[in-house]
Amino acid sequence: xxxxxxxxxxxxVQEGEDFTTYCNSSTTLxxxxxxxxxxxxxxxFLIQLVKSGExxxxxxxTFQFGEAKKNSSLHIxxxxxxxVGTYFCAAGPRGGAQKLVFGQGTRLxxxx
Amino acid sequence: GAVVSQHPSWVxxxxxxxxxxxxxxxxxxxxxxxxxxxxxxxxxxxxxxxxEGSKATYEQGVEKDKFLINHASLTLSTLxxxxxxxxxxxxxxxxxxxxxxxxxxxxxxxxxxxxx
Numbered sequence: 001x002x003x004x005x006x007x008x009x010x011x012x013v014q015e016g017e018d019f020t021t022y023c024n025s026s027t028t029l030x031x032x033x034x035x036x037x038x039x040x041x042x043x044x045f046l047i048q049l050v051k052s053g054e055x056x057x058x059x060x061x062t063f064q065f066g067e068a069k070k071n072s073s074l075h076i077x078x079x080x081x082x083x084v085g086t087y088f089c090a091a092g093p094r095g096g097a098q099k100l101v102f103g104q105g106t107r108l109x110x111x112x
Numbered sequence: 113g114a115v116v117s118q119h120p121s122w123v124x125x126x127x128x129x130x131x132x133x134x135x136x137x138x139x140x141x142x143x144x145x146x147x148x149x150x151x152x153x154x155x156x157x158x159x160x161x162x163x164e165g166s167k168a169t170y171e172q173g174v175e176k177d178k179f180l181i182n183h184a185s186l187t188l189s190t191l192x193x194x195x196x197x198x199x200x201x202x203x204x205x206x207x208x209x210x211x212x213x214x215x216x217x218x219x220x221x222x223x224x225x226x227x228x
Contacts, residue, residue, distance in 0.1 A: 033216055033217075035217075041221075041222075042205055042219040042220065042221050042222045043156065043205070043207075043217075043219050044219070045216040045217065045218070048215075048216060088155065088156070090217075099146060099158055099161055100146075100158075100217060101158075102155050102156045102157075102158075103155065104154070104155045105154075105155050107153065
């Protein structure tokens with residue numbers, strides 16, 4: 001079935017350093033979504049990418065969708081302690097199926 | 113924005129008992145809801161897709177007789193963990209979309225189930 005690989009599994013940075021998490025699929029995706037889950041909380045939607053090569057920014061967060069629509073990345077510039085949490089990519093496969101397949105998540109911890 | 117309410121937030125039950133978890137879409141109608149399970153420090157695993165007015169669609173490896181799903185109205189889906197065992201202890205989260213297609217999922221706050 002559809003699988004989405006996400007790396008790294010964990011990332012620990014000093015506050016102010018940058019952070020990137022990557023998401024890869026062996027098949028072409030119709031779209032990719034990113035979610036953030038704070039410790040003890042539930043996933044919260046961040047953004048959706050649909051177009052090949054799309055780049056979207058939310059303040060210090062930059063999201064990219066690959067040209068082949070098989071990979072995506074989330075980059076955080078100058079991390080802050082509020083960025084702590086687990087970031088998940090979630091892929092919507094082609095064919096219009098409604099369910100999303102989540103990556104393994106990248107757990108970000110920050111040393112203040 | 114779209115809100116999904118899940119109840120209870122946490123529950124402790126004894127082995128062999130059943131537990132019902134409710135998921136409500138508060139300001140929109142959801143013909144489809146999704147139930148996920150999450151073990152500590154792991155990803156969300158889709159258990160089943162709950163369809164209003166019809167049978168749920170279960171993912172491979174999920175026992176439909178153990179995890180009963182009922183989606184009786186456009187705003188309510190329930191997950192009942194029957195004859196719970198300690199290995200069923202987990203974080204259960206429901207989600208729904210307020211639009212069709214690939215629009216974002218709105219998650220409930222989750223239910224932490226502990227079976228003793």
